[in-house]
Amino acid sequence: MLAAVLHGFLLSIALIMPIGMQNGFLLSQGALHKHWLGAVPAVITAALCDTLLITLAVIGVSAAAFHIVWLRWIFGIIGICFLIYMGWTTWRDEPSETQSTNQGVWTIKRQVTFAASVSLLNPHALLDTLAVIGGSASVYTTWPVKIAFGAACAAVSWIWFFVLMTIGHVTSRTAARMGAKRIINRLSALMMWASAVYLGYILYSFQ
Template identity: 30%
Template sequence: MSVSFFTGLAFGLGLIIPIGAQNILVFSQGLALGMPRALWTVLATACCDTLLILAGALGANALLTQVPGLQAVLLAAGAVLLTYLGVKSLRAKVVHTDAAEAAITNPRQVITKAVAASLFNPHAIIDTVGILGAAIAAQSVAGRATFTMGTISASWLWFLMLAAAAAAMRHVLTPRRRVWFDRVSGVILCGFAASFAVEFVRMW
């Protein structure tokens, strides 16, 4: 492996590890479903990140600054989506494990939620397309491909590790404790939604 690959891997991990909607979703699904069922969320989230990274590598980051109103639309959509997810988490109730799993194991629903949290999340788009796109462009021509592969590998590695860690904890946490985790997650998601709304207002 080249130095540029590991540089991209480290850079990607540095951007993806801080708490965000994607991490909360992957962790909660790993906690609720365990492995290997949480792999649906890992697969969908990592695939979305891969698409965004490739878009940034191909120069789509220029759209974020050149298309009028695009960032405002992303912020508004993100605020609405995260408010919905946050309120849903805040309203979580204690449910027996079998019933909880039956309610969320539909792959289509799991994938839809993961895609929404990735592609309608303005910070994920700005970080992945904007910041990573600029970082890729700053690499030498010879190192861009391997740097890009490193950043993509970071997403897959991190989401897989996060889901696996949550799955390892699921037998330790009782249903009541999981509800409190959901509620804390809801507060965080609503906080992100509020920050997006504030940024949206400041743009006008």
């Protein structure tokens, strides 16, 4: 069982560290909020979504659902439309010097909605979970070992997301507040649009 925990821990670290849509979003939320706790809703939502995907992968449910063509297309199209829309609204966010420090940041509802979308509709996250974590879990034949492997994978997500938020929050304090917000908004919007394009490519590739 210890080997399975170590396997899950190291595997998840390798998968989660590259800065993609999900990681970039959490970094930006940590940077945009004046208080560290301001971005916690986004972090908890992303971690819960990762835990759900990992759980489904370990028990083998997500792999079956992913191969239902019409279901895959519905989720894919919703994800593309949502990413394009959120990218547009984020690009248009223009914090100014006259705004209060609490304006220009994302509300709890917006954080939760977007964190869920980039976690559950993120092609990188889905492929990593289904192909890599799900496939790795299949080598274990007993449920206690499978659960230990999955728990280690999920623990990495929780730890890493809080680390990302903290890094974003700390580094933002060294930059000009309004300028940093504007740059972060632009980069976030570009990442959203790039993810929408890539999600479309993934859908087309699975035909």
